[in-house]
Amino acid sequence: MQQQENQKFQELIEQHKGILIKVARTYCQDPEDRQDLIQEIMIRVWQSFHKYDDTFKISTWLYRISINVAISFYRKNVLRKFRNIPLHNQEEPAEGVEMYDTEQQLNLLEKFINELKELDKALLLLYLEEKSHAEIADILGISTGNVGTKVGRIKDKLKYRFSKNKNN
Amino acid sequence: MKELWQSSNTKLEEVITITRKNTEDITRLKVNHFLSSMKPLKIFTVLAGFIWVGFGTVILINIITFHFSQASLFFLLSAGVQILLTAIALIIYIYQLIVIYQVDMGGSVVATQEKLSLLKSSTIWIARILFLQLPLWTTFYLNESIFSNGQTFLHIIQAIVTFAFAYLSIWLFFNIKYENKDKKWFRLLFAGKEWTPIIKSLELYREIEEFKKEKVYFPA
Numbered sequence: 001m002q003q004q005e006n007q008k009f010q011e012l013i014e015q016h017k018g019i020l021i022k023v024a025r026t027y028c029q030d031p032e033d034r035q036d037l038i039q040e041i042m043i044r045v046w047q048s049f050h051k052y053d054d055t056f057k058i059s060t061w062l063y064r065i066s067i068n069v070a071i072s073f074y075r076k077n078v079l080r081k082f083r084n085i086p087l088h089n090q091e092e093p094a095e096g097v098e099m100y101d102t103e104q105q106l107n108l109l110e111k112f113i114n115e116l117k118e119l120d121k122a123l124l125l126l127y128l129e130e131k132s133h134a135e136i137a138d139i140l141g142i143s144t145g146n147v148g149t150k151v152g153r154i155k156d157k158l159k160y161r162f163s164k165n166k167n168n
Numbered sequence: 169m170k171e172l173w174q175s176s177n178t179k180l181e182e183v184i185t186i187t188r189k190n191t192e193d194i195t196r197l198k199v200n201h202f203l204s205s206m207k208p209l210k211i212f213t214v215l216a217g218f219i220w221v222g223f224g225t226v227i228l229i230n231i232i233t234f235h236f237s238q239a240s241l242f243f244l245l246s247a248g249v250q251i252l253l254t255a256i257a258l259i260i261y262i263y264q265l266i267v268i269y270q271v272d273m274g275g276s277v278v279a280t281q282e283k284l285s286l287l288k289s290s291t292i293w294i295a296r297i298l299f300l301q302l303p304l305w306t307t308f309y310l311n312e313s314i315f316s317n318g319q320t321f322l323h324i325i326q327a328i329v330t331f332a333f334a335y336l337s338i339w340l341f342f343n344i345k346y347e348n349k350d351k352k353w354f355r356l357l358f359a360g361k362e363w364t365p366i367i368k369s370l371e372l373y374r375e376i377e378e379f380k381k382e383k384v385y386f387p388a
Contacts (some may be wrong), residue, residue, distance in 0.1 A: 006195040010188065017186045022177055024184075038186065045193045048274050061274050068280045071372070106176055109169065118372060120380045122277055123261045128173040144186025146382045158169070 009049055013042060014078055016062050023066035026125045027074050041069045056138065057110050063139045067122045074118065105162075112161050119152060209362065210265065213387035217258040224251040246308035250301050257294045264290060282376045289346075295358075296344050302337035306330045346370045 013020075020041050028034040045065055052061055113121055119140070128135045135149045140147070228247055231239045268287050273281060306329050317325070348354045349367060358367060 006192070009195055010191045013186060013191050018177065018181055020186070021181055021184050025177070025180060025266065035184070038184070039190070042186070042191065042194050044273050046197065048272065051272060051274055053274070063279060064275065064280070065273045066275050068275070068284075071277070072284060102172060105172055107170075109173065117375050117379075118373060119277070119281075128170050130170060139277060140343055141278040141280075142380060143382065146380075149382065150379075 002150075005049070009046055012058070012062075013045070016059065018057060018063045020066055022125060022129065023070050024062070026121050027070035029114060037070060037073050040073055041066045044069050057135075060138050062133060063126070067125075067139070069072070071118045071122075108162065108165055109158075112158060120150070123147070123150055124154055124158075127154070190378070214258070214262060214265075217254065217261070221251055221255045221258060224254075240311035242310035243308050246304040250304045250308070251295055253301050257297045260294055260297070264288075277377060278380060281372060285369040285373040285376065288366055289373055291366045292344055296341045299340040299344070300337050302340075303330055303334040306333050334355070346374065 020038050022038075023041070024034045024037045039141050045062065047064060052058070113124060116124060122140060123136065124138060133144045133151070136147045137144045140162070142150075187306070224247060228251065231244065264287050268284065271283055271287075273280060275283075306326070310326070312356065313327075342356075349370060
C-alpha cells in the first residue's frame, strides 16, 4: 500500500515537475533559493498527498500548493532577495540598440515579474501558462470576472513596460 | 510573450532536474508531526514561556497558601497580573502555531494566504499584550513600609515612573498596528529578522484585501 503511494507520488512529480519549476522561477531569482523552494514544494505535496480532492484537476491542486508554498517561502526569505544572482543578466538594454533579441526580452520580462506583488506574480504566471480564466479563478480563489479585470490590467502594464523600454 | 516564456521554461526544465532519488528521499519522510515541524527558536520560546508561567504560578500559590500575612499585596498583584498576561500571550502563540501547522496548502491561494497572513500578523497582538506588563515591573517591589517610612521625594519619583510606564504601555497597545509600520519607533521596536515575516504578513494581508476587490477595468 505504502509502496503504491510512493510510486504514485514519484509519477506525479515526474509528470508535473514543470509546474514546480515554473512557480519556483517566478518567485525566486537565486538558483539556490529556487532549488530549496522546489524541495519545499515537493515536501508539502507529499504531506498533502492524502488530502487531494479529485473534484479539482491535479494541475489545479499542484499550482495551488506550489504558489502557496512559494508565497510563504518568499515571506520567510525576504532578506535573501537582496543578494539575488539572476538567471539572466538583468541590465537595461544599451542606448541606441533598436532591436531586442530574445534574451533581452526575457530579461525584461523577468525583471517585470520580479517587481510585481505576490498575487500578481501568480496571476501573470498562470496567464503566461495559457490557463483559462475559469482555471485561474479556481487556483486563486477569486471570480472569473475579477480574473479578467486583473489580467487586462497586468497585460497593459506589461505592454507599457515593453514599449517604454523600446523607446528609450 | 507567452511563447518566449514557455520556450525558456523548457530550457530551464532541462537544467533543473528532479531525480528519482529526490522524490524517494521525500517519501521516506515520516508524517510531519506538530512538534517536529517547529523551528528551535519557537520550541525555545514556548519552553521558556512554560517555565516562566509555571515557576511563577508555583511561587505565587506557595506565598498565598503559606505566607499570605507576610506578603506584599503589591508583589502579589503585580506578579499575578504579569503571569496572567504572559500565560494569555503563550496560549495565543501556541494556538497560532497549531492553526498555521494545520492550514491546508492545497486550498485556493487567496483563502490560504489570507488565513496564514492573518494568523501570522496576529503575533503583533502578542507583542501588544506583553507590553501591557511594563508598569508592573515598577510596582512589584513596593510594600506598605515604603509608603509609611519613605521620603516624599522618592514617592514622587516612583509615581512618575509608574505613570510613565503605564502611559507608554497603553500607548503601545493602541499604536502597534499596520498603519504605523513605517514609523521610526515601530521599525526600531520590530527590527529583528524574526519580525520580518510578521511585518511582511501584515503587508500581504492588505495586499490580499485589495486583490479580492472587483474593480471595473477600462482598457488602455
